[in-house]
Amino acid sequence: MIPTILYFASEDWVFLEHFSVTGRAALEAGLKVNVATRVRNSRRQLENRGFGVIPLESERRNLGILYNLLLIVKMAKVIAQTKPAIVHCIGLRMVVLGGLAARLARVKHLVLMPTGLIYLWINEGIRIRMLREAVRWLVKHLLHRPGTEFIFENSDDPIEFGIPPHAANLTIIGGVGVEPNEYPFVREPATLPIKIGVVARMLQGKGIAEAVEAVRQVRAEGVAVELHLYGDVDRSSRMTLSEGTLRSWEQEGGVFWHGRVSNIDQVWRTHHIAMLLSHREGLPRSLLEAAAAGRPIITTNVVGCRDVIRDQIEGFIVPKRSAAKAAERLRQLALDPTLRQRMGEAAHQRFIERFTAGAVQSTIKNVYCRILERTHHPTPTPYLRGTDSTA
Numbered sequence: 001m002i003p004t005i006l007y008f009a010s011e012d013w014v015f016l017e018h019f020s021v022t023g024r025a026a027l028e029a030g031l032k033v034n035v036a037t038r039v040r041n042s043r044r045q046l047e048n049r050g051f052g053v054i055p056l057e058s059e060r061r062n063l064g065i066l067y068n069l070l071l072i073v074k075m076a077k078v079i080a081q082t083k084p085a086i087v088h089c090i091g092l093r094m095v096v097l098g099g100l101a102a103r104l105a106r107v108k109h110l111v112l113m114p115t116g117l118i119y120l121w122i123n124e125g126i127r128i129r130m131l132r133e134a135v136r137w138l139v140k141h142l143l144h145r146p147g148t149e150f151i152f153e154n155s156d157d158p159i160e161f162g163i164p165p166h167a168a169n170l171t172i173i174g175g176v177g178v179e180p181n182e183y184p185f186v187r188e189p190a191t192l193p194i195k196i197g198v199v200a201r202m203l204q205g206k207g208i209a210e211a212v213e214a215v216r217q218v219r220a221e222g223v224a225v226e227l228h229l230y231g232d233v234d235r236s237s238r239m240t241l242s243e244g245t246l247r248s249w250e251q252e253g254g255v256f257w258h259g260r261v262s263n264i265d266q267v268w269r270t271h272h273i274a275m276l277l278s279h280r281e282g283l284p285r286s287l288l289e290a291a292a293a294g295r296p297i298i299t300t301n302v303v304g305c306r307d308v309i310r311d312q313i314e315g316f317i318v319p320k321r322s323a324a325k326a327a328e329r330l331r332q333l334a335l336d337p338t339l340r341q342r343m344g345e346a347a348h349q350r351f352i353e354r355f356t357a358g359a360v361q362s363t364i365k366n367v368y369c370r371i372l373e374r375t376h377h378p379t380p381t382p383y384l385r386g387t388d389s390t391a
Helices: 012-018 020-028 043-048 065-082 092-104 118-122 126-143 208-220 243-252 264-269 285-292 323-334 337-354 357-374
Strands: 004-011 032-038 051-055 086-090 110-113 148-152 170-172 194-199 225-230 255-257 273-276 297-300 315-318
Touching (some): 004 012, 004 020, 012 020, 012 032, 043 051, 092 126, 148 357, 243 255, 264 285, 273 323, 323 337
Parallel strands (some): 004 086, 110 148, 194 273, 297 315
């Protein structure tokens, strides 16, 4: 019998866009893949990649105790029905809820991938601090048991949960993995004005307002730049910007909100500079995609973002919440095409060396193989049903 891995993920599109490489690693390790997630529009694409989909309705905004206790019970029932050899929880909320469900269902092998720390780690207030400490305690004392593996996107986040940097059950990956052939290096467009791209959900914690203010300051000095925002508002997030706010910025001129788009490779073909002034990240895929395409990057000196580039080599790292410093660096890049070219080429080279999908897939596959060896299974025959051509 082929051993099964069960993923708990918040949304079907999140798994499709950000964790398909993880799923492919499981297929390559010889596991049958099931994804329990809130199903919206991506079920067919997931199934075409060889992933089974189990609908799991879950509202991320709902922090009610009873609601989430019932969700844990529901997740435990999914585990009991599918009998996975491994349960892999993606995202902080799924780590907590799915992890507790796995313990309730007596799962022997648990993989925790605590991405998405932004909300609890950048906001303050008594309730938020209490919730943050509760999550830390749960992960450190209830979920961190023999048979638990941790996967993080950067080396800072494990410290938040008391995991030693050289722990045998800790794996650091270079983000979620980006295919080089999907984001090939391309020279910047020859046409003006200078276009700055921000690819992110339209959340306060993504630094969207700071990006708008930076562009506002540079334009006020007569430098011809435009800011193009690509990403949806997220009504399931407490940090979402409103459509009204985004439209009001457009009315000022020089700012364009395009909503969510699927062809991000075309974004970087038509833009000169990538920007993400986030307040905290795991390792932002949008910057990896921009680096792959050869775009210079302006980002913040925060966890995750500062792992993508080196200051003044592949781009510029500026202080968090400092629109003025971002404007200064943006002005410098906008007025110097030679600098943009040099930094863009360096960004592409760094991507090739550290952040490709192949490297991430190989690292995660090794985690699964290590677990399977502990279960005394012989190395299984790779499970190939419906594997897409990029595997």
